[in-house]
Every structure is written in C-alpha cells, then in structure tokens.
Amino acid sequence: MDKTVNQKAWFLVLPVFLVVAFSAILPLMTVVNYSMQDTFGNNQFFWNGVGWFKELLDPSTDLGGRFLASLGRNLFFSAVILAIEVPLGIVIALSMPREGWSVAACLVILALPLLIPWNVVGTIWQIFGRPDIGLLGYVLNSIGINYNYVSNDIDAWVTVIVMDVWHWTSLVALLCYAGLKSIPDAYYQAAQIDGASRWAVFKAIQLPKMHRVLLIAVLLRFMDSFMIYTEPFVVTGGGPGNSTTFISIELVKIALGQFDLGKAAALSLVYNLIILIVCWVFYTVMTNAGAERPAKEGVA
Amino acid sequence: MHSIPGRRVVMALFLIFLLLPIYWLVNMSFKTNTEIVSTMTLWPHTPTLQHYKRIFIDESWYSGYIHSLEYVVINTIISISVALPAAYAFSRYRFLGDKHLFFWLLSNRMAPAAVYALPFFNLYSAIGLFDTPWAVALAHCIFNVPLAVWILEGFVSGVPREIDETAFLDGYSFPRFFIKILVPLIASGIGVAAFFCFMFSWVELLLARTLTSVDAKPIAAVMTRTVSAAGMDWGLLSAAGVLTIIPGALVIWFVRNYIARGFALGRV
Numbered sequence: 001m002d003k004t005v006n007q008k009a010w011f012l013v014l015p016v017f018l019v020v021a022f023s024a025i026l027p028l029m030t031v032v033n034y035s036m037q038d039t040f041g042n043n044q045f046f047w048n049g050v051g052w053f054k055e056l057l058d059p060s061t062d063l064g065g066r067f068l069a070s071l072g073r074n075l076f077f078s079a080v081i082l083a084i085e086v087p088l089g090i091v092i093a094l095s096m097p098r099e100g101w102s103v104a105a106c107l108v109i110l111a112l113p114l115l116i117p118w119n120v121v122g123t124i125w126q127i128f129g130r131p132d133i134g135l136l137g138y139v140l141n142s143i144g145i146n147y148n149y150v151s152n153d154i155d156a157w158v159t160v161i162v163m164d165v166w167h168w169t170s171l172v173a174l175l176c177y178a179g180l181k182s183i184p185d186a187y188y189q190a191a192q193i194d195g196a197s198r199w200a201v202f203k204a205i206q207l208p209k210m211h212r213v214l215l216i217a218v219l220l221r222f223m224d225s226f227m228i229y230t231e232p233f234v235v236t237g238g239g240p241g242n243s244t245t246f247i248s249i250e251l252v253k254i255a256l257g258q259f260d261l262g263k264a265a266a267l268s269l270v271y272n273l274i275i276l277i278v279c280w281v282f283y284t285v286m287t288n289a290g291a292e293r294p295a296k297e298g299v300a
Numbered sequence: 301m302h303s304i305p306g307r308r309v310v311m312a313l314f315l316i317f318l319l320l321p322i323y324w325l326v327n328m329s330f331k332t333n334t335e336i337v338s339t340m341t342l343w344p345h346t347p348t349l350q351h352y353k354r355i356f357i358d359e360s361w362y363s364g365y366i367h368s369l370e371y372v373v374i375n376t377i378i379s380i381s382v383a384l385p386a387a388y389a390f391s392r393y394r395f396l397g398d399k400h401l402f403f404w405l406l407s408n409r410m411a412p413a414a415v416y417a418l419p420f421f422n423l424y425s426a427i428g429l430f431d432t433p434w435a436v437a438l439a440h441c442i443f444n445v446p447l448a449v450w451i452l453e454g455f456v457s458g459v460p461r462e463i464d465e466t467a468f469l470d471g472y473s474f475p476r477f478f479i480k481i482l483v484p485l486i487a488s489g490i491g492v493a494a495f496f497c498f499m500f501s502w503v504e505l506l507l508a509r510t511l512t513s514v515d516a517k518p519i520a521a522v523m524t525r526t527v528s529a530a531g532m533d534w535g536l537l538s539a540a541g542v543l544t545i546i547p548g549a550l551v552i553w554f555v556r557n558y559i560a561r562g563f564a565l566g567r568v
Binding site for chain 1: 307308310311314315317318319320321322324325328336337340378381382383385386388389390392393394395396398401403405406407408409410411412413414415416417418419420422423438439441442445446449499502503504505506510519520523524534537538541544545547548549551552553556557559
C-alpha cells in the first residue's frame with residue numbers, strides 16, 4: 001500500500017470523531033448506566049446489578065420470553081427478505097436496458113421507493129392492502145382469497161414481507177447494476193467467441209464482478225431489516241397480537257411505552273452487541289475480499 | 301450481448317409492481333372521503349383538491365414540511381463538512397487506530413435507532429436542544445456521517461496522489477489545496493454523498509419524532525394526526541403522503557445520471 005504514516009491525520013478525523021462520539025458514546029453510557037438499575041418513577045433509581053441481563057437471557061421470564069420471541073421473528077424476517085431480495089435484485093439488474101432514455105427512466109423509478117419516508121411506505125401499504133379501500137386487498141378478496149392483514153397472522157406477515165421487497169429490492173438491484181456496469185465489453189465479446197452459454201457468462205463474468213457489491217447489499221439489507229421499526233409499526237402496529245413485533249418494536253414498547261428503563265437498556269445493549277458482531281464478521285470478510293483483488297480491478 | 305426478450309418483461313413487471321401502490325396513493329389523494337369509503341373506483345370520479353388545499357392553508361400541516369426540510373439540510377451540511385477532511389485522511393494516511401476508527405464509524409451506521417431514542421431524548425433535553433431542528437440534525441449524524449465518510453473516501457481515493465504533491469510543491473497551503481483543488485475534483489462525489497445524506501435523513505422517523513414535540517415537528521409526525529374520533533381521514537393522509545414523495549423524486553431526477561456511478565465509486 002502507498003499510504004504514508006502520519007499521526008497528524010488525526011486532526012482531520014477529529015471533527016468526525018467528536019460529532020459521532022457525541023451522538024454515540026454519551027447516549028451509550030446512559031444506556032449502560034440504566035441497564036444496571038431499576039426505577040420506580042420520580043427519578044428514583046435502585047441498583048440492580050446484572051439482574052436485567054439475567055432476566056433477559058432466561059426465556060422462562062416475561063422479559064426473556066419476549067426478547068427471544070421477537071429475536072426469532074426478526075431473524076426469520078431477515079432470512080426471508082434476503083432470500084427474496086438478493087436473487088430478485090440480481091435478476092432486475094441483469095434486466096436493465098443497455099442504453100437510451102429507458103435507462104434513466106428505469107433508474108428513477110427504481111430509486112423512487114428508497115426516497116419515500118418510512119412511515120409513508122407504511123401508510124402506502126396500509127391503504128393498498130385494506131380490504132375495503134385498498135386495491136390489493138379488494139382484488140384479493142373479490143377473487144375469493146380471504147385476505148385481511150389486521151386480523152390474520154399470516155396475511156400480516158405476507159404484507160410486511162411484500163412491503164419490504166417493494167421498498168428495498170431496488171437497493172440491491174442498483175448496487176448490482178453498478179457492479180455490472182464496471183464490466184468491460186471485451187469480456188462479453190470474448191465469451192461470445194468462446195461460445196459461452198448465458199449461464200456460463202453469468203457464472204464466470206457477471207457474478208464475480210458483483211461479488212463485492214453483493215456483500216455490501218447483503219450487509220445493508222441484513223442490518224436494516226434487523227432494526228426495522230417504522231414500516232411494520234405503521235401497517236400492523238406489531239400485531240395481530242404480537243405476531244409481527246420485531247425487536248425494535250418490542251424495545252420501544254418497553255422503553256417509551258412502559259418506561260421500564262432498566263429492562264429497555266439491557267435489551268438495547270444485547271441488541272447492539274448482536275449487531276456489532278455481525279457487522280464485524282461482514283467487515284472482515286469485506287476487507288479480505290478487497291485485499292485479494294488488485295485495486296484497479298475492483299472499482300465497485 | 302444479444303438481447304433476451306424475457307428481460308423487458310421482467311423489468312416491466314417489476315416497475316409495475318413498484319408503481320401500483322404509489323398510483324393508488326395518488327388516486328386516493330384526489331378523491332373525496334365519501335368516494336373512498338363508499339365505492340371502489342380506479343380513478344377519482346369526483347376529483348377534488350380539498351386535501352391538498354387544506355395542507356397548504358393549515359399552518360400545522362405545511363410547517364411540518366418546513367421542519368423536515370430544515371433538519372435534513374442542516375444534517376447534510378454538517379455531515380459533508382466534517383466527513384470531507386476525514387475521508388481525505390482515511391484515503392491518504394495511516395495513523396494510530398485508523399482501521400478500528402473506521403470500523404467503529406461503520407458500526408454506528410448499523411446501530412438501531414430504537415436503542416438511541418430514549419438516551420437521545422435525555423441528552424438533548426439536558427443541553428436544551430430538544431424540539432429544535434438541530435437536535436434531529438445532530439442525531440441523524442450518527443448514521444449519516446459514517447456513510448458520508450465511506451462514500452467520500454472512495455471518491456478521494458480516485459484522485460491521484462500526484463495532484464496533492466504537485467499542489468504542495470507549488471506552495472499551496474493545506475486548507476487552500478483542499479478548497480481550491482480537491483473539492484472541485486470530487487464535486488460529483490460530494491453530490492452523491494449529499495444525496496445519500498438527504499435520503500437517509502428524510503426517510504427516518506423514529507428519532508425525528510422522539511426529539512421533537514411542537515416547534516420542530518416533522519411532517520412524518522404530523523401525519524399521525526389524521527386519526528380522529530370520526531375515523532381515519534384517508535384522503536388527507538394520502539395527499540400528505542404524496543407530498544412527501546415529491547422532494548425525493550426531484551432529488552432523484554437531478555442525480556439520475558450519477559446514481560449508478562455513485563453506487564459504484566462510493567461502494568455503497
């Protein structure tokens with residue numbers, strides 16, 4: 001690497017460090033502080049040690065049970081949307097027109113859902129899916145499928161998943177498209193001369209080029225789906241019952257709803273720790289993948 | 301490569317899937333509430349602008365848009381200006397703890413907003429920023445600053461080192477080199493980073509709602525008011541929703557030629 005060692009670079013990084021530390025470290029200290037205490041209102045706090053953590057990790061208690069259930073739901077949700085969005089995103093990226101005005105048109109429409117505020121995404125699907133006033137709900141019910149996301153668990157799940165696919169597949173598609181754009185035409189010409197099949201071209205040329213952007217896409221999609229809050233909250237409010245209550249929804253319920261600061265803080269820390277570990281694994285894989293390839297090859 | 305007819309069909313189907321719910325929202329926003337509740341119509345039979353009119357006349361409605369735009373703009377400016385020097389440092393130099401710092405920044409991009417909602421509420425109340433656009437702007441820095449650093453680092457790395465060296469030999473001071481030479485060179489990168497900052501600050505609701513009550517209430521929070529004793533005001537809710545899509549659509553239109561390039565160079 002041709003980077004020079006220069007400790008003065010810290011002065012350039014200092015503003016970023018201060019801004020993020022102000023927003024990250026101070027609040028995190030508050031959370032650690034709360035997680036060891038119990039509160040009975042009136043700002044009276046009592047030392048509780050690791051009590052909340054014990055309760056949290058023991059599924060037989062109320063808190064532990066709720067944590068485990070919402071964690072399970074969240075992991076299942078993330079797995080399902082990754083399994084749908086990643087292949088679909090690749091297919092969409094491969095289906096992009098090559099040139100002309102339609103490229104810009106497709107890009108703009110693809111990017112549109114990404115810039116809609118998350119609560120509006122929820123609102124859109126809340127309206128779209130209602131059996132009485134929504135197109136989707138109305139059509140499904142009139143062709144004989146009894147669909148109601150307010151009262152049926154499975155319908156609620158399907159709605160939340162389809163909504164997420166609608167909202168975020170474009171991100172995967174745009175990332176893959178960026179990876180595909182970096183492939184020189186000569187590669188395709190060579191493949192044509194060799195008489196390679198469509199599948200061989202995909203496997204030998206396109207997929208390796210998308211490798212890095214796909215890692216980023218999976219990382220971003222996993223993280224964002226793991227902390228999803230607003231969209232399901234608007235559509236289902238975590239219901240029916242608790243069937244779509246993900247970790248963030250549970251956390252906000254405990255923290256701002258019941259004002260159980262100790263429990264919420266303990267949950268926050270464990271939640272953050274899971275994210276940190278997953279993030280670290282991805283980061284290591286990503287930097288290793290970057291180091292294996294020469295820098296000039298991997299613009300994406 | 302020869303074109304496959306299936307490609308167009310796949311693309312068209314997906315675009316229809318993306319546009320259908322938006323079409324329905326727009327459709328609803330032009331209907332009267334009686335039409336919405338009583339019949340199922342594919343286009344408004346008695347089109348009305350009453351919902352839009354109400355949003356533009358009622359201050360509590362249109363001020364929500366102004367508040368949202370305020371903190372989004374403040375946040376974008378803060379994020380880009382602190383991220384620029386840092387991106388340069390990460391791209392050009394090695395220093396003590398650089399990799400750990402980069403990972404720490406990245407991990408903050410991934411931190412769930414729900415974890416920070418309550419501590420932020422306490423923090424910003426304590427320093428007297430609660431219910432101002434500054435509180436939301438600063439809170440959104442937690443995910444936008446790392447993102448901006450990440451994107452800009454990619455763009456700065458695309459500028460050859462020789463340019464820095466030549467400038468310094470010519471007697472440019474560091475700040476002057478930075479503003480006169482580096483910033484113009486990565487202008488499109490700054491545009492892409494600003495686009496992403498705008499996007500993520502604009503769409504976030506949980507923190508924005510928690511950190512404001514009256515004076516800086518974002519539009520997303522105002523929209524929850526459409527639930528009343530008389531039931532939901534679907535038409536008004538739809539109109540408000542349509543209006544939140546417009547700024548995003550405008551921004552995309554301006555950067556449409558850079559979207560793919562931005563994704564590639566910024567590696568996001």
